[in-house]
Amino acid sequence: MQKTFFISTAIDYPSGIFHLGHAxxxxxxxxxxxxxxxxxxxxxxxxxxxCHGLKIQRAAEKAGKEPNVFVEEISDLFRDLCKVxxxxxxxxxxxxxxxxxxxxNEILKKIHEKGDIYEGEYxxxxxxxxxxxxxxxxxVNGxxxxxxKETERVKEKSYFFKMSKYQKKLVEDLKNNPNSLWPEKKRNEILNRLKEPLKDLTITREKVTWGIPLPFDKNLTVAVWVDALIDYLSTLDYPNEKFKKFWPATHVIGSDIVWHHEVIWKTLLLSLGIPLPNVIVHGFINLKGEKLSKARGITVDPIKLAEKYSTDALRYFLLREIPFGQDGNFSEAALKLRLNNELANELGNLVNRSLVMIEKKAGGKIPASKTDASLQKKLDLKKIEKKMNDLELxxxxxxxxxxxxxxxxxxxEKEPWKQKGKDLEQTLYSLADSIRIISILLQPFIPETSKKINKQLGVKSGLLKDCKxxxxxxxxxxxxxxxxxKKVE
Ligand SMILES: [Zn+2]
Structure with a gap:
């Protein structure tokens, strides 16, 4: 049976337009x-x-729209972003x-019936x-x-989830399972915070109407975080076949929502008796030393960048420039540098020169030969696989x-323009065969480029097992x- 893997991003708040961090x-x-x-x-x-909650409700009001219409429109923009x-x-x-x-509904009923939800005042x-x-x-300073920003003082009827009941189990998982939360720095931060006793969690809002009504008290709505986290189960049609096939999850999130995923989400799952997911935390992108923030107007439009430099140049830059798991900087100058030097000069040039030579010197057909042994040794596939497993993208x-x-x-070194016969054939074969493997390896990073290379090379896209x-x-x-x-100025 084929091995399965479920991965998710956090879901975005459609309260406004996205920035490079979302991308x-x-x-x-x-x-x-x-x-x-x-x-x-x-x-x-x-x-x-x-899509729910007070923030969306207010943003919709401000835009003069019904919240359901408002979230549909903004969600479409996020879908467009994914497409680009x-x-x-x-x-x-x-x-x-x-x-x-x-x-x-199903999940809150289950937790309620189990006795892990009680009524009170918050x-x-x-x-x-x-x-x-x-x-x-x-x-911090109130x-x-x-x-x-100033917070709002709230006093209302509330239902609470017995989060404290699961603290011990949660800590055990964090300590025993090194993949539970990555990078290690984040794991230690959470473990530190969990030295203090956990409080129970309010899971409802009394006066927020734009939300899912609580199944056992319809006057209240489900708190937006509890609602949102459950999307990881609803996407898999919990508790049915798809869930059984793909769970547990790997969640990729930003470093501002680690507590929600590591503590709130996992204790809810412990109450439900569902195996715990692994959480991967990426860093933030800074612009001139400042964190990107819609609210504070520090923003870069990823679609404009993709249009200007190509999607793959943008993908390549972000994946190569920012050490995964840490914060990194964005600058167009650095993007141009990598685009010109690494993508155009190194990769683009390699593919172009090789194919030109095969067309000119071998009639456009791959000659019969084997890849040069010394060149083969330059590819360290084991190392690449290890780096991917260690999330050092x-x-x-x-x-x-x-x-x-x-x-x-x-x-x-070979100077194929001077070569003839078997020597020339081997050089050309070695290059084409190597480019085929490079194209497979690059597919996760710059998929469109990989597709273009395969087309030029006349091959179908391969799997890792084809990197021989x-x-x-x-x-x-x-x-x-x-x-x-194309190089840019
Ligand atoms: Zn805040």
């Missing part, structure tokens, strides 16, 4: 999903939008969908932008620690490109296409 999360998740497919997994990749970025998702789920509401400080309650201790990509450079070096030398069939007809990357 980044989708691109890294897409890269991991595609890599797993290369490894032969049956992958299920989900993304979507988090070539995101290979299997599901785009909105939390307003019936299938999601059904699962939220008093606390609410940040609408986070849709999160804070204790006095959490606030303001939300993330948004640096940027290092994996660097290693693939070190083989691209080795191939260019190989041309310079000498698999390219002789007499395969190549056809040089337009150059892969």
């Amino acid at each position: 980044y999360e989708k691109i890294v998740t897409d890269t991991i999903a595609r890599w797993k497919r290369l490894e032969g997994y049956k992958v299920y990749f989900s993304t979507g939008t988090d 970025l070539n995101i290979s998702y299997d599901d785009f789920i909105m939390t307003t969908e019936k299938r999601h509401v059904k699962v939220v 008093e606390g400080n609410y940040c609408v932008d986070c849709e999160t309650f804070y204790t006095e201790k959490d606030l 303001k939300c620690p993330t948004h640096k 940027h290092h994996a990509l660097a290693e693939i490109f070190s083989f691209v450079s080795a191939c260019n070096q190989f041309i310079n 030398f000498d698999l390219l069939k002789e007499r395969t007809k190549v056809k040089k296409g337009e150059i892969l990357f």
Whole structure:
């Protein structure tokens, strides 16, 4: 039976337009999903939008629209973003969908029947932008620690989830399972915070109408975070076949929502008796040293960048430049540099020169030969696989490109324009066969380019198991296409 893998991004708040940070999360998740497919997994990749809550309700009011219309429109923009970025998702789920509401109802009933939900009164400080309650201790100078904005004082009837009951189990999982939360720094941060006793969690809002009614007290709505997290189960049609096939999950999230995923989500799952997911935390993108933020007007439009430099140049830049798991910087100057040097000069040039020579010197057909043994040694596939397993995406990509450079070096050394006969045939075969393998390895990172290379080379896209030398069939007809990357000034 085929191995399965379920991966998700966090779902985005459709309260306004996206920025490069949203694009980044989708691109890294897409890269991991595609890599797993290369490894032969049956992958299920989900993304979507988090449509309920006070923040959306107010944004819709401000736009003069019904909230359901408002979230549909903005969700369409997020779908467009995925299309432009070539995101290979299997599901785009909105939390307003019936299938999601059904699962939220089912799950809250289960937890309630188990005795893990009780009625009470809540008093606390609410940040609408986070849709999160804070204790006095959490606030910084009386303001939300993330948004640096005044919070709203809330006192209302509430239902609570017995989060404290699962603290011990959660800590055990974090300690015993190194993949539970990555990178390790984040795991230690959460473990540290879990030294303090966990409080029970309010899971409802009394006065927020734009939400899912609580199944056992319809006067209240389900708190937006609880509602949103359950999307990871509704996308899999919990508890049915798809869920059984693909769970547990790997969630890719930003570092501002680690607590929600690691503590709130996992304790809910512990109450339900569902195996816990792995959480992968990516860093933020900074612009001139400042965190991108819609709210604060520090923003870069990923669609404009993709249009200007190509989607693959943008994907490549983000994946190569930012050490995965850490914060990184964005600048157009750095993007141009990588585009010109690595994509155009190294990769584009390699493919172009090789195909030109095969057309000119071998009549456009792959000659019968074997790949040069010394060139074969320059590809360290084990290292690339290890880097991907260790989630060092940027290092994996660097290693693939070190083989691209080795191939260019190989041309310079062999000087095929001076070669003849068997020697020439071997050089040409070696190059074409290497490019075939490079194209497979690059597919998760820059899929459109990989597709173009395959087309020029006259081959179908392969899997990781096809990254062996000498698999390219002789007499395969190549056809040089337009150059892969144009340099920019
Ligand atoms: Zn906030």
